[in-house]
Amino acid sequence: MLANHKGEIPVVILLLPFIAGIIIGVNFAGINVIYPGAIFAGLTILFFLFNVKYNRFGLYKASWIGGLLINLSLLALGCTVAVQNNELNSNIHFSKQQPQLILGYINSEPQTKNDITRFTLNVTGTKKGNRLSEANGNLLVSIKDAKAHNLTYGQQLVFAANYSTPAPPYNPGEFNYKRYLANKNIYCQIFLYPGQYALLNQTKGNKLVAAALNMRQVLIKKLQANIRDTNAVAVASTLILGYKADLSDDILQAYSKTGTIHILSVSGGHVAIIYLMLSWLLGFLNRFKYGRLIRAICILLLIWAYAVLTGLSPAACRAALMLSLIVTGKTYSRYINTLNLLAVSAFVLLMYDPLLLYDVGFQLSYLAVAGLVIFQPIIYKWFSFDNKWISNIWLACSVSLAATAITFPLSAYYFHQFPVYFLLSNLIIAIPVTVILYAGILLLLLPQIAWVSQALGFLLEQCILFTNKTLGFIEHASFASVSGLWLTAAEYLLLFAVVVLLFYLAFSKKSWPLKAALIYMLFFSLSFSYHKYKADNNRSIVFLNMRKNIGIIFKDGRRGVVISNLPPTDKNFKYSVQPCLDSMQIADYKVYTPAANITLPYLIKRGELLQFGNKKILLLNRSSKIESIPPNLKSDYIYLTDNGYIPETKTPIITDGSNSNKHIEMIKNTFSHYYILKRNKSLIVQSKR
Structure with a gap:
């Protein structure tokens, strides 16, 4: 529901200067963290004094000062967090030590594709001559060696420091892999061959993450044991467990061109389905004295366990954090504005890792949920049906329309295409995907029982094959997607503004949003046509x-x-x-x-x-x-x-x-x-x- 005034969504308003501070901190990475930190501390003290001496100095006559101070404080906080998070600002970063040897442990799940195993290494030490030094930093490691296929999270490696910086994009339109790694706080990479690295006996890393990743591999093997088709296993592993290493390019393309790529990312929808299942299973606890509290604790623990199991993706973390706040609020019968919950989850995640702001999945995930909260009720009111089934179908359509409308400009900016039949695709696969999730979870939770596990595996496989064939048919249909949408940053902002203004027009029934939307659309059309004219005559x-x-x-x-x-x-x-x-x-x-x-x-x-x-x-x-x-x-x-x-x-x-x-x-x-x-x-x- 669209808020009538900013007083209903204070956290959303306060999140904006914090995000602006992160952008400043990322783009001016050379700033010494002491400066924005000192500014933040000073502004916070001023804000405290403003509230303490509010009446004494008659500051009520200039109430705007408090708002200015808190916004500037959040701006400085965002800048401080971003600068501090940049590993290149560390004095003991391994790249500043000119080492001969590097020691570290694997801090991501190794993934093997085309006989090359890739993972990130958390550097813990370096050696130069006979001197051992403490070090930090992340290093992207690629190993072409059959023995590396067995590497796991937490194992320690040592190798010669023949690393290099990732190359920038050399050709027009080429993917900026260097920026992609920098947005993950990775600035160096190394390629190793057999005999160029040594595995140490001692392991490091987070034991909870290690246990979760080991459990995920066990569950993937269980899927492989009960599903014959390799593509079906890959989709099941991705959809249920968030393991994407085995997905083929053809499958990815089919889901992308039909507007259903979000299915292959463990996100809010997946976590919501898990939440509904847990709420139903644990509903009996509400009858007891402390049943509501016990039920809430169990749900939260299991939701976060699932988020850890699926790799703690930004979408899964956002959904888990939001559900945690919602469950807590409902347990104590508190009303919480959903947009505020969304902003709180974003604030917490960005405090932990400010570079998530530049993650495409993070951006699309939060935009989609914001679209569902604000725009879906507006779209749903366009039509009303007496028939229950038709009304439910329209409800599903309104959800898909709201999420697609708000994310379309950003998707076009990043992926340069628009799936024309997205509504049909999402409607057709809604039931199969739900069946896949429930059947898959049931298969993984139950012990291996010959006929039960095989039956669930067969059901899972057939649903996935049906989904893949359906999306493949839609992908190759005429005019299935509009490609070649290479938008500039200005064109993206103009298009996004047009979408927001049109929805505001439908909500407010005022004339000025239509006028503004038409003006922005005119500028967008002129810019887009100009670039197209240049391309056609070049x-x-x-x-x-x-x-x-x-x-x-x-x-x-x-x-x-x-x-x-x-x-x-x-x-x-x-x-x-x-x-x-x-x-x-x-x-x-x-x-x-x-x-x-x-x-x-x-x-x-x-x-x-x-x-x-x-x-x-x-x-x-x-x-x-x-x-x-x-x-x-x-x-x-x-x-x-x-x-x-x-x-x-x-x-x-x-x-x-x-x-x-x-x-x-x-x-x-x-x-x-x-x-x-x-x-x-x-x-x-x-x-x-």
Whole structure:
């Protein structure tokens, strides 16, 4: 329900300056924590004095001072928490010690994919020469070794400190993995092979987390023992236990394009279902004297145990914390505004880890719940039905519409697509997903009884297969999703403002929200149309940084050509080339190998020579048989791969990552005009017809 005035949601109002402080602290990470801490302490003391001397100095005439002080205090608190949380601000961070050896313990559940085991390591010490030093910090470790598949949380490792900083995105549209890790307080990574690390006998870490992760692995094995289909096991492990390591890309894509990806994240809906089940099972306790209190304690313990078991995701923590407050309030017959509960849970989680603010799951989770609380009642009142079943269906539709409407701008900003049939998808799978949760929980709680466990496993498997097939059918239906929605930050804010204003219009029936929404929509349309016009009329060449592979994109409006030695199905193509094509809004493109001859209206390639518009490019590699460049053969660029020979020329040279460091140094010393793609951003060249 939408609050009539801010007095009903004080915690929500107070959360805003705290969030603003976190943003300041994260973006100005070099700030010494003493300064914002001292400001917070000083403002808090002033606020205390303001309340003590309120009447003596007649401060009631300037009541706004109290509000200003508390908002500034929360701003300083948020900044202090963010700066203090940044591990690079620690004096004993391992990267500041220039160590030779690193010692630490595994503080996340190791996950193996494509024979590579990844986990984060909590560094506890370093060694330089004969000196051992205390250290801290998180390090992302990747190990390509069959023995590493058996690593578990808490085990201690020691290895040489040949770590590196994650590379920034080199190509347009490429996922910013460096920022993603930084938002998890990880600034260094290392790749290890057999024999490059040693496992110590002693273990560390939180014993409760270790027990929960071990229990989860036991439960996953139980699912594997009772379900035959591997995809069904992966979905069940994800949906019930929050274990995502075994999910295939096809399954993820099907759920994403149909607007049901939230099902694969243990979130508020899952915790709510667990809560309803526990409330029903423990309802008999209400008959006893202290039954309500005992029931509340049991529910809270079991809810938090489930949150720990599923990996303590932001959505699960938010739901568990909110339910804890709701259960506590109901136990003592207290009314608590749901938005205040939401704000309290956000405040607690951000105090623990301010970087959660930059977690996409955290943002979408809180937006979705806020949408349900504020907008769902408004949508539900649009229609009323006498039939109970139709009314329940409309209730489910209103829930899906509210959550999707409020999260759509953010989803489009991050994922660049919109699932058209999201309402149908969520309605169809609502019952199967509920059955999956209850059947899965029952299967895991009961001891292994041959026919009972097999029957539950069969039911679980069939429900998952039905869900997967249904979503696969919807995914491949015509106009199933709108893709290519590459919004700027300003366009996202404008679109979000339009959504909020339209809902406020439906609630208040006033005219000004409509006028404001139309103005914002006009600005959004102008900005979006301008960027689309630029993309449709742009002719450019992008020399991609593909490490040791070749990647060149020729853009002619919305069509294009990709020259690469990688097929479109290769993971490196999907990671570096496809996002660039999507961000440049190239809808129609063809992929050719570097040796292919090409004849198109806008691009011609014969042998090593290529012409695109007014630009000519000479492609040279080790096998190119060119001893000298004829004087009449004029080219704008020479693209060199695989340590190819370069005759004497004044033409600018572009070298990719397939050239050795020695060959690149030779080019730097020999030629005056060159561009090195290796460990550098892609080169974009404009072309004309």
